[in-house]
Amino acid sequence: MLKIEDLSVRYFTKKGVVHAVDNVSLEVRRGEALALVGESGSGKSTLGFAIMRMVPPPGRIVKGSIILGDRDLMELSEEEMREIRGSQVSMIFQDPFTTLDPLRRVNDIVAEVMIEHGIDEGEAKERATYLLRRVGIPERLVDAYPHQLSGGQKQRVAIAAAIAMNPSLLIADEPTTALDVIVQRQIMDLLDEIRKDMGMILITHDIALALERADRICVMYAGKVMEVADKEMMKEPMHPYTKGLLSSLPKLLSSEWPSSIPGMPPDLREPPKGCRFHPRCSEAMDICREEAPGLFSVDGRLVSCWLYGR
Amino acid sequence: MGLARYIGVRTLLIIPTIMILYTLVFFILRILPGNPVLAVLGTKNIPEEQLMAIMERLGLNKPIHVQYFEYLANLLRGDMGVSLVIQGRPIAQDIIERLPATIELSISSIIVSLVLGVSFGYIAARRRGKIVDSSIRVLGSFLYTIFIPWFGMLLQIIFGIWLGLLPIGGRITPGIAPSGPTGFVLLDSLIQGNLYAFLDSLKYLILPSITLGIVLSGPYMRLARSNMIKALDSGFSLAYRARGVREDKIVRYSLKHAMIPIVTYTGLQFALLLGGAVLTETTFSWPGIGTYLVEKVFYRDYPAIQAVVIVFAFFVGLISLIVDVIYAYIDPRIRY
């Protein structure tokens, strides 16, 4: 239902042009949860913002198309895009403490989403209350101000606002990173339960979370897609980077130390020639240093690595 | 806690503040050298007994702590003593008559400052980093160095004398003033439906409020700008945009956030406003407490000066209370 084709996003800073997202192609099917996994700087958040066409300046989408349903979002005017935000695509953010306006009541914040998209005020307020109760906000807090709520409750409010108009796609950018472990589980459970047939893009650095919650996983590195596979297949990774990510997970019942990938992610103002991962890859070949691999389709998954293609 | 209870608690706190200011004023004016009576009479050649008699009459030769409490007791009854110069005229009455004019001027100047400050601050916030932004910031930093009487007089010359558009002194054309219930000419004329008087007094109000308003608007510009930028850049603005809220609504919400420090600032700098009001009133012959003070200064009417200073102290305390209440109203985090 969402098709991203050849998307590139660059940040034009005073100190150089950062290639944050480079020729990324991706698909999200109706009702599926796709996890976008990567380290900081991998471009996953930027990609999320790009789908909403909210890349902050000095960033810009320089090419590509974002096809939602049957429309290319890149062809829409800003006003048309504004209509779509909140109603057909929604986003929830990492830090619930700063994403709710402290001067407004929680019910009004949720109701506003509907009002801005044409719903009558009285009806919007009622539905907002219903939604808040639905996400688990107790009756007495429905008219409260954000500072009266706990972190988990704030995030629930954000979720309620995001699904108010039944969007077809929900983008969750690190929705649980700022919360403690128990609340993390509650929020993820809520997301699973409440989105029904909405598609979801779960942006996270936590591959374990992705393996647990997503239907398909897309691994990004240095602005490019490394591997895309569904949950089961991902447990046997093909791409060297993905292998490295998985082996860096601590294993509870084993006495093995988790290993880490040597080296640092590249400076995206001057990305390495060829495959972006080659400087840190233990299986790098000559061709990896020269030419960037495309996305090869192998056994039902996509891998961007010369080990698997010609 | 609720707004009502917050107001109650805050009001109680004002009493010690005012008491301290009263004490301070009382003692400062007495510690300084110079006999007030002599200052009025202007001569040092009065025979001793006559001087003592006058001081006895005014209660000035009682021990200082007695004077302190007597004056305070009188104050609470609304008696501020009588003028030294205009025989027997109760000061309190003068002050009450003059107060509305000063309040009118103060409020309209604050309005001018706010409008100017917020609009320029908004423009600077929206065009961040460009020349417009830098110019507005520099302007905001230096506006206060304009000497108020000078600026006022220039406006008088340009608009009053050369262009003949606006009057240069006074509060209203003589004879037109409505004898209304509040003493606020603008309000009274509205209450009585006297549109002519309303417009007329508005004409007189324009130049003085613009003078004072412009000079004091600098900090408002800087505050509005920096706080709007903060709000527009913050997480909740981002979230609003992600929910498809219109940009102009987001700007309005940012303005509300920016108002908090602006309101606080107004309260803190009310003292500055009062000083400026004194100069503005003098320049425009505006019949308020400022000109009253200056007149009394000229005639060395010592008790009247003391009373005015105490009134000012009271108002500073009162405004800080009002500011705190408004702050609590705007920002729910304070009262819950």
Place this chain on the structure above:
Amino acid sequence: MSIRGNLFLISGIVIVASIVIMSILADYIAPFSYDEVAGPPISPPNGVNLMGTDNLGYDVWSRIVYGSRSVLFVVFTSIILSAAIGIPLGLISGYIGGKLDKALSFIMDSIYAFPSLVLAIALAVVLGPSPVNAAIAIAIVYVPTYFRMVRGQVLSVKNEPFIEVNRALGLPLARMLFKHILPHVAPTIMVVFSLSSTDAVLTEAALSFLGLSVQPPTPDWGYELYKGKGFLLSGAWWMVFFPGLMITLLAMGFALMSEGLSKGEREAI
């Protein structure tokens, strides 16, 4: 220091220095004496009287040049007095703390909260109108400014290890304050100097505008404005424009200095 900070600071110093020089070399700069009839009364600017003449025929430009003396005298005297009282008090109060600190802070805060001009007026009235008394009045009004700034700095430096060490070594109080704490406080003092000088210029001008500073025929810019006010209706704009311009110019000079200094200080932090 940023370019803009530098620019501000230098322009400020240039302006203030020019006016100081003007006051020192008044006898050479001014074409006439300040109480010498230099032309027909109330004449607009012309070849002889560059800024016109006042109601008694005195040359406005000369009166401005000589007037700078009164203005600068009052401003500098009041600043020095304020600092001389406020800084030591701030040092002591901040360092010793306790009840003394609480009491002093409270008094200072109350004065600080009060409209400075009104207080200055009241003090000047009681003391009697003269430049010296005006300077004293202004000084008293600005003592809290120095006190608070210095005290704040002392409080932040007070608990640094090197102070603890010196205290453990039994260093006498005066030496502690002046040799060890004062240097840390110095940059802030510079900023406060220029900032309060701006205020002092405006307050002095206000006091003389109200007749509470110099007395005629001694020239003073604020007083010239007071005089000029009476002749506005005759259209004698030059009596008001030039003296007022000087006041604003001097105030702006100090303000430029303080902006330049505080930008530099912010960057140093």
